[in-house]
Amino acid sequence: MRTAIISDIHANYPALMKVLEDARAERVDNFIFLGDYFYDFPFANEVVQVLKGMENAHIIKGNAERIIKDCREKSIEFFKKNPDEIKNHPRAGWHYIFTELTQETYDYLNDLENELYIQLSPSALVYAAHESPVYEESPKGRPPNHICCKNLVFRQAMLEKPFTHEEFLVEYNKFINSDVCIPYIKNIDANIIVYGHNHIQSYAYCGNKLIINPGSCGLPRDFDNKAPYTILEETKNGFNVIERRVEYDIEGLIRHTKTSVLYERNRIISELNFLDIRNGRNNLPILLDIATEIAVSKNEEIGDFFNVSFSNATWAEAGERFITQYGV
Numbered sequence: 001m002r003t004a005i006i007s008d009i010h011a012n013y014p015a016l017m018k019v020l021e022d023a024r025a026e027r028v029d030n031f032i033f034l035g036d037y038f039y040d041f042p043f044a045n046e047v048v049q050v051l052k053g054m055e056n057a058h059i060i061k062g063n064a065e066r067i068i069k070d071c072r073e074k075s076i077e078f079f080k081k082n083p084d085e086i087k088n089h090p091r092a093g094w095h096y097i098f099t100e101l102t103q104e105t106y107d108y109l110n111d112l113e114n115e116l117y118i119q120l121s122p123s124a125l126v127y128a129a130h131e132s133p134v135y136e137e138s139p140k141g142r143p144p145n146h147i148c149c150k151n152l153v154f155r156q157a158m159l160e161k162p163f164t165h166e167e168f169l170v171e172y173n174k175f176i177n178s179d180v181c182i183p184y185i186k187n188i189d190a191n192i193i194v195y196g197h198n199h200i201q202s203y204a205y206c207g208n209k210l211i212i213n214p215g216s217c218g219l220p221r222d223f224d225n226k227a228p229y230t231i232l233e234e235t236k237n238g239f240n241v242i243e244r245r246v247e248y249d250i251e252g253l254i255r256h257t258k259t260s261v262l263y264e265r266n267r268i269i270s271e272l273n274f275l276d277i278r279n280g281r282n283n284l285p286i287l288l289d290i291a292t293e294i295a296v297s298k299n300e301e302i303g304d305f306f307n308v309s310f311s312n313a314t315w316a317e318a319g320e321r322f323i324t325q326y327g328v
Helices: 013-025 042-054 068-082 083-087 092-100 103-110 149-159 165-176 182-186 250-258 261-265 267-279 286-295 313-325
Strands: 002-006 030-033 058-060 116-121 122-128 190-194 201-206 209-214 227-235 239-245
Touching: 002 013, 002 068, 002 116, 002 209, 002 267, 013 042, 013 227, 013 239, 013 250, 042 103, 068 239, 068 286, 103 201, 116 227, 122 227, 149 286, 201 227, 201 239, 209 227, 209 239, 250 261, 250 267, 261 267, 267 286, 267 313
Parallel strands: 002 030, 030 058, 122 190, 190 209
Antiparallel strands: 002 227, 116 122, 201 209, 227 239
16 A cells, blocks of 8 residues: 655645646546645645545645635735735735635645544554644744754755765654653554655655654755655565655746746745745745845845744845845
8 A cells, every 4th residue: 555645735736736647647546735835936726626526535734724714804904904015015925825725725725634643554544734743842842953943054064064965864763752752652643744845855664663754845945956855665574765856847836826826926936936946945044134234234124024034125125135136
């Protein structure tokens, strides 16, 4: 029996379709989807239609789906009161995404479960969550500042001293078997634990429990731009973990997105996403450094309005500088 584990699609429909094509060619029997299906690219409704039509699929919410109701209401209310902001507010793209979701898509995403226990076979009980259940989150809901937890820490380490995926799996195994994780893993009543969220493909055993992160299908951030997913294979001798990476038409996705209203409303973040999918890493620090430099030069107080820490003018200027230097 083979089960494909897929996470963090982020409305990247072309990547999802290539991953599903590859999974079927690999004779997969079941699917587990770990959340974050919309945002970032203009295919949210298409992605959900695919999910709704899947057979033998177990599907849970990600952090995006958990906040969809609250954020949709706040976004619509804010831009209704501030219509002039629709073209220059840093979160105008959110507004477009929320309003473009069909009611069918919205209801489907809102009604998903946050977590699942899945009995794949008598000897395979899977616990599926979006964020990692194998270490303690900080009071603000952020993971430990560790290479195996945060893609920004992974990014910094990789830029300082590049390492292979095999070398990273050695480090991941050490982390999973450390005092940080063992108490949480022991408390999970399943022999297979799957999660996503940090966009880094990985797996390890802790005793007789197998922990798998399939990475991000739509926005990989482990320095490989091919779309990742993981196959869990059960044989008479135990379990095999098969990590897969699939090529898809990145440039076609970029071209299509640049013709969309999403790009018009969300140009800065769209260009950031384009760079991310081209080089397979989180490039947000580049944009934030530019914005911070501009804010400091203006003696501008950096607030925290609507989850954005810069004024609209500073954000727009930073975006133009970023696009001039890094845009596609």
